[in-house]
Amino acid sequence: xxxxxxxxxxxxxxxxxxxxxxxxxxxxxxxxxxxxxxxxxxxxxxxxxxxxxxxxxxxxxxxxxxxxxxxxxxxxxxxxxxxxxxxxxxxxxxxxxxxxxxxxxxxxxxxxxxxxxxxxxxxxxxxxxxxxxxxxxxxxxxxxxxxxxxxxxxxxxxxxxxxxxxxxxxxxxxxxxxxxxxxxxxxxxxxxxxxxxxxxxxxxxxxxxxxxxxxxxxxxxxxxxxxxxxxxxxxxxxxxxxxxxxxxxxxxxxxxxxxxxxxxxxxxxxxxxxxxxxxxxxxxxxxxxxxxxxxxxxxxxxxxxxxxxxxxxxxxxxxxxxxxxxxxxxx
Amino acid sequence: xxxxxxxxxxxxxxxxxxxxxxxxxxxxxxxxxxxxxxxxxxxxxxxxxxxxxxxxxxxxxxxxxxxxxxxxxxxxxxxxxxxxxxxxxxxxxxxxxxxxxxxxxxxxxxxxxxxxxxxxxxxxxxxxxxxxxxxxxxxxxxxxxxxxxxxxxxxxxxxxxxxxxxxxxxxxxxxxxxxxxxxxxxxxxxxxxxxxxxxxxxxxxxxxxxxxxxxxxxxxxxxxxxxxxxxxxxxxxxxxxxxxxxxxxxxxxxxxxxxxxx
Amino acid sequence: xxxxxxxxxxxxxxxxxxxxxxxxxxxxxxxxxxxxxxxxxxxxxxxxxxxxxxxxxxxxxxxxxxxxxxxxxxxxxxxxxxxxxxxxxxxxxxxxxxxxxxxxxxxxxxxxxxxxxxxxxxxxxxxxxxxxxxxxxxxxxxxxxxxxxxxxxxxxxxxxxxxxxxxxxxxxxxxxxxxxxxxxxxxxxxxxxxxxxxxxxxxxxxxxxxxxxxxxxxxxxxxxxxxxxxxxxxxxxxxxxxxxxxxxxxxxxxxxxxxxxxxxxxxxxx
Numbered sequence: 001x002x003x004x005x006x007x008x009x010x011x012x013x014x015x016x017x018x019x020x021x022x023x024x025x026x027x028x029x030x031x032x033x034x035x036x037x038x039x040x041x042x043x044x045x046x047x048x049x050x051x052x053x054x055x056x057x058x059x060x061x062x063x064x065x066x067x068x069x070x071x072x073x074x075x076x077x078x079x080x081x082x083x084x085x086x087x088x089x090x091x092x093x094x095x096x097x098x099x100x101x102x103x104x105x106x107x108x109x110x111x112x113x114x115x116x117x118x119x120x121x122x123x124x125x126x127x128x129x130x131x132x133x134x135x136x137x138x139x140x141x142x143x144x145x146x147x148x149x150x151x152x153x154x155x156x157x158x159x160x161x162x163x164x165x166x167x168x169x170x171x172x173x174x175x176x177x178x179x180x181x182x183x184x185x186x187x188x189x190x191x192x193x194x195x196x197x198x199x200x201x202x203x204x205x206x207x208x209x210x211x212x213x214x215x216x217x218x219x220x221x222x223x224x225x226x227x228x229x230x231x232x233x234x235x236x237x238x239x240x241x242x243x244x245x246x247x248x249x250x251x252x253x254x255x256x257x258x259x260x261x262x263x264x265x266x267x268x269x270x271x272x273x274x275x276x277x278x279x280x281x282x283x284x285x286x287x288x289x290x291x292x293x294x295x296x297x298x299x300x301x302x303x304x305x306x307x308x309x310x311x312x313x314x315x316x317x318x319x320x321x322x323x324x325x326x327x328x329x330x331x
Numbered sequence: 332x333x334x335x336x337x338x339x340x341x342x343x344x345x346x347x348x349x350x351x352x353x354x355x356x357x358x359x360x361x362x363x364x365x366x367x368x369x370x371x372x373x374x375x376x377x378x379x380x381x382x383x384x385x386x387x388x389x390x391x392x393x394x395x396x397x398x399x400x401x402x403x404x405x406x407x408x409x410x411x412x413x414x415x416x417x418x419x420x421x422x423x424x425x426x427x428x429x430x431x432x433x434x435x436x437x438x439x440x441x442x443x444x445x446x447x448x449x450x451x452x453x454x455x456x457x458x459x460x461x462x463x464x465x466x467x468x469x470x471x472x473x474x475x476x477x478x479x480x481x482x483x484x485x486x487x488x489x490x491x492x493x494x495x496x497x498x499x500x501x502x503x504x505x506x507x508x509x510x511x512x513x514x515x516x517x518x519x520x521x522x523x524x525x526x527x528x529x530x531x532x533x534x535x536x537x538x539x540x541x542x543x544x545x546x547x548x549x550x551x552x553x554x555x556x557x558x559x560x561x562x563x564x565x566x567x568x569x570x571x572x573x574x575x576x577x578x579x580x581x582x583x584x585x586x587x588x589x590x591x592x593x
Numbered sequence: 594x595x596x597x598x599x600x601x602x603x604x605x606x607x608x609x610x611x612x613x614x615x616x617x618x619x620x621x622x623x624x625x626x627x628x629x630x631x632x633x634x635x636x637x638x639x640x641x642x643x644x645x646x647x648x649x650x651x652x653x654x655x656x657x658x659x660x661x662x663x664x665x666x667x668x669x670x671x672x673x674x675x676x677x678x679x680x681x682x683x684x685x686x687x688x689x690x691x692x693x694x695x696x697x698x699x700x701x702x703x704x705x706x707x708x709x710x711x712x713x714x715x716x717x718x719x720x721x722x723x724x725x726x727x728x729x730x731x732x733x734x735x736x737x738x739x740x741x742x743x744x745x746x747x748x749x750x751x752x753x754x755x756x757x758x759x760x761x762x763x764x765x766x767x768x769x770x771x772x773x774x775x776x777x778x779x780x781x782x783x784x785x786x787x788x789x790x791x792x793x794x795x796x797x798x799x800x801x802x803x804x805x806x807x808x809x810x811x812x813x814x815x816x817x818x819x820x821x822x823x824x825x826x827x828x829x830x831x832x833x834x835x836x837x838x839x840x841x842x843x844x845x846x847x848x849x850x851x852x853x854x855x856x857x858x859x860x861x862x863x
Contacts (some may be wrong), residue, residue, distance in 0.1 A: 356774065
């Protein structure tokens with residue numbers, strides 16, 4: 001559904017040294033530097049797939065989404081969405097996509113949602129029957145009732161976001177881009193939005209690309225993630241694989257009887273793995289994946305253990321490490 | 332006082348650097364204002380093709396009058412216009428909070444913080460046009476006339492700002508004051524014509540209730556006819572009263588703002 | 594673009610404008626009063642001080658009628674508050690949303706502009722009803738129901754021309770961050786050369802000749818003269834054709850500018 005090949009985007013920005021003299025000079029002559037926003041991305045997204053696009057601020061996520069929705073032109077490279085080149089902006093293409101931006105309201109600020117929806121019906125030429133059904137369905141899923149008749153600007157952020165979702169999905173797009181759809185929302189609304197998106201995927205099976213800074217969005221919604229660092233894709237694969245590959249260790253956490261058996265011996269612990277925490281009653285070790293059974297057995301033998309847990313490290317931590325370029329084995 | 336002067340210098344520095352950032356806009360604005368000056372001069376030149384006098388003033392006099400209000404406009408564009416543009420936006424977005432909490436008069440801060448450096452060049456150009464129109468004036472203009480004229484011109488620019496604030500402040504209550512501001516700008520067109528063309532009752536209104544003739548028409552009259560103490564007293568007195576009233580109105584608006592937003 | 598979408602956009606804009614009720618009426622009243630006062634004072638003074646009966650082919654009442662009429666039609670032609678909306682969309686990234694819609698952006702914008710016409714037309718009509726009886730009879734104008742009827746299409750094509758004319762300067766926003774100054778400039782020039790500030794017959798002959806080759810007079814002078822009954826049927830028909838021709842030209846001019854600018858669009862703010 002979405003095919004991207006070597007997509008690049010370079011922005012020209014003008015560089016000005018500080019100081020008044022430089023300001024005056026820049027009026028007549030400017031130094032331009034290239035800022036690479038996206039460096040040759042290649043990937044594909046299929047029907048019914050939700051792909052999480054992850055990266056730090058300024059990593060190029062939004063630029064990528066903007067190119068794929070046809071808002072901006074790339075500097076080089078190719079992309080095909082539903083068989084169209086996005087930035088050619090053919091009507092047939094635009095009728096099948098939607099972009100939802102958590103940061104930017106798309107609806108008419110001073111009109112009630114109902115009016116905006118009517119307008120969108122005209123813009124997308126949605127047949128009346130389908131329109132009625134979609135609207136009823138979407139508003140039921142999002143539990144929107146009377147709010148539809150209130151000016152958008154008078155709604156709360158959460159309600160507004162729900163309106164945006166309805167507005168974007170009314171025409172049943174086959175490709176949906178979600179740029180930080182849960183930003184700024186409270187926990188309950190975040191959850192509602194996530195549930196809604198899952199439900200929407202179940203019934204409509206669109207291809208979705210989601211960017212978010214909230215790990216919970218990613219964990220709940222995406223089976224596959226693409227991590228971007230400084231415009232470059234550094235990881236593309238399943239969420240599970242990222243843990244296997246980039247977090248090749250687990251954390252062993254155990255509580256021991258304080259009085260019994262041998263005292264915790266730091267030197268021998270260090271030999272088993274990296275000691276993260278070592279208090280009289282509790283202990284946390286980071287151990288290579290393949291050594292886990294062996295180390296666990298040894299710990300159980302040596303100490304009188306109350307309980308032992310083997311945990312994966314936090315996904316967020318791992319991804320953060322990848323984004324910062326610290327994880328091992330990064331391309 | 333010194334503190335405010337220093338603060339203003341900071342505004343200046345900041346604004347200069349910022350407006351130089353937008354190169355195209357910098358040039359556009361200069362060209363735009365020049366175009367405005369040209370249009371005004373052409374307008375009166377065409378009128379004088381068909382009459383010798385307008386409101387008792389001949390072509391040489393009208394040129395000084397017109398360049399006078401070009402200077403007022405340039406001062407307005409340079410010092411106040413950006414700030415005036417922001418006030419309704421700040422009020423509506425609730426961003427006024429940032430300014431209200433600072434230990435500086437919010438009126439001062441919000442009226443002057445954004446100095447339009449790109450219009451500054453236009454102020455020079457407009458002043459040049461004014462000098463030219465005065466120098467080409469065929470008769471002798473007394474020194475005291477000139478000094479009073481220039482002083483009242485500055486006063487006029489200030490009065491213009493004060494009057495505009497009366498149309499800005501209602502935004503605290505009405506949420507949008509686009510209409511009011513448009514109204515203000517159409518109303519200021521009244522000041523761009525010689526005072527004597529208006530019938531007596533209109534002139535009275537324009538010297539008291541909405542004293543827009545005091546901005547430039549009366550200073551010009553003083554330039555041509557000599558400093559009339561009573562007239563000068565009137566101009567300055569009305570300006571002072573208008574300012575005090577405006578400040579009270581502003582404070583009222585602020586009080587409404589804080590009670591409504593909390 | 595389908596007529597129903599066009600109509601829908603028009604209605605929506607109208608609604609939006611009407612929702613600012615206070616503004617709507619204040620703008621109207623103050624502008625009307627101020628314009629009447631200035632017009633009357635200025636021309637009455639000029640006619641008195643020059644001692645002339647006719648200026649540029651107009652008597653006092655005629656020129657006042659021209660002033661009122663050009664004010665009433667001009668505000669419709671200029672399309673009110675939406676003058677800068679294209680540039681603003683580009684500047685703040687609102688353009689993105691329109692790019693997503695399966696519709697041509699300028700058409701959507703034009704529909705919105707037309708939406709602004711309805712309230713303006715209504716306002717102008719009301720103002721006309723108040724102002725015209727105050728004017729007195731002129732020997733140099735011939736307002737009739739027919740002339741007013743003919744004025745409506747003239748105003749609509751003039752509005753189209755103004756919209757298309759201002760499109761290109763607004764597209765400059767793709768390169769510059771702030772182009773309102775360009776639009777203001779366009780306004781000054783069109784107001785003066787289009788006859789909104791003064792009847793063009795007051796200009797020196799040579800300038801009048803030059804202006805005939807430019808599109809400006811179709812913006813303000815032409816619809817006004819039509820309304821005042823100073824344009825015959827054939828001339829009217831020709832004028833409308835010329836105006837449409839100029840519109841086409843302006844529209845064509847904007848296309849390459851849009852294409853170039855579009856490549857640079859970065860969709861800031863999202």
